[in-house]
Amino acid sequence: xxxxxxxxxxxxxxxxxxxxxxxxxxxxxxxxxxxxxxxxxxxxxxxxxxxxxxxxxxxxxxxxxxxxxxxxxxxxxxxxxxxxxxxxxxxxxxxxxxxxxxxxxxxxxxxxxxxxxxxxxxxxxxxxxxxxxxxxxxxxxxxxxxxxxxxxxxxxxxxxxxxxxxxxxxxxxxxxxxxxxxxxxxxxxxxxxxxxxxxxxxxxxxxxxxxxxxxxxxxxxxxxxxxxxxxxxxxxxxxxxxxxxxxxxxxxxxxxxxxxxxxxxxxxxxxxxxxxxxxxxxxxxxxxxxx
Ligand code: C2E
Ligand code: MG
Ligand code: MG
Ligand code: MG
Numbered sequence: 219x220x221x222x223x224x225x226x227x228x229x230x231x232x233x234x235x236x237x238x239x240x241x242x243x244x245x246x247x248x249x250x251x252x253x254x255x256x257x258x259x260x261x262x263x264x265x266x267x268x269x270x271x272x273x274x275x276x277x278x279x280x281x282x283x284x285x286x287x288x289x290x291x292x293x294x295x296x297x298x299x300x301x302x303x304x305x306x307x308x309x310x311x312x313x314x315x316x317x318x319x320x321x322x323x324x325x326x327x328x329x330x331x332x333x334x335x336x337x338x339x340x341x342x343x344x345x346x347x348x349x350x351x352x353x354x355x356x357x358x359x360x361x362x363x364x365x366x367x368x369x370x371x372x373x374x375x376x377x378x379x380x381x382x383x384x385x386x387x388x389x390x391x392x393x394x395x396x397x398x399x400x401x402x403x404x405x406x407x408x409x410x411x412x413x414x415x416x417x418x419x420x421x422x423x424x425x426x427x428x429x430x431x432x433x434x435x436x437x438x439x440x441x442x443x444x445x446x447x448x449x450x451x452x453x454x455x456x457x458x459x460x461x462x463x464x465x466x467x468x469x470x471x472x473x474x475x476x477x478x479x480x481x482x483x484x485x486x487x488x489x490x491x492x493x494x495x496x497x498x499x500x501x502x503x504x505x506x507x508x509x
Contacts, residue, residue, distance in 0.1 A: 421455025
């Protein structure tokens, strides 16, 4: 009967939810174990100042290599870490490692290079340890405060407490980037009120730029506004020469994406600096040099 079919459908639906939940719990336990056994590491993706033809910054991106599953994407495990209260552990690990690795880059002679570190909303929610944790990590790595950027998303911008904390860090010299800008609902008032140093245009927007005239108009306005406000704009997820050319033409000078390089370990990043920033590889052609 219809009733029976309906009941069967509900049962199937419940089973699917239960299954998803169990998988989540499994992954959470695995993540806990991985954190204990130091299976997480940090990779670095260069951000290039196109005009100056230099890597000016690296974004620190957490990596988890699992024996069975291979690389598990942060897009998968960061939300789980947030849900189950593990994000503080990951955040602290990445923060310390990134600051230490930045020191390493500076010791190799690339003292102008800075690091950009992602922060999750839950890391700022409750206490003001964040101020202490961030300033301590930077101090103990002995890198200048103004060479460290924290990337936050717009959803965090609605929390007044978070912004108080960020502005306290900013007073110490730490830079703030608004990540994933132009996804969903973007508010210009965040930019004007909250005083950020960088704006990161999300890959999805970069992807739509070529085909959509209105998006070009919009990004043009945004670049002008950012310029007026003294904010630097970084385009994320740039994969092709034509995207790069378009962004350059629009006046977006800071580029991050596979066109240049994916995120790589510190050793490879140091090699990248050596080749790229010394001008050896860089002639008129912009070259993909990650290999
Ligand atoms: P995000 O902060 O927006 O980082 C940029 C993401 O885009 C990275 O993915 C990067 O590998 C990817 N990407 C960069 N250029 C290209 C490109 O040209 N093509 C394509 N297809 N992708 C590109 P990833 O490393 O998988 O990280 C995903 C997200 O996970 C990050 O997005 C960030 O929200 C979060 N995440 C990563 N590491 C951390 C961390 O240490 N802490 C926190 N809280 N979140 C992190
Ligand atoms: Mg980011
Ligand atoms: Mg981003
Ligand atoms: Mg993004």
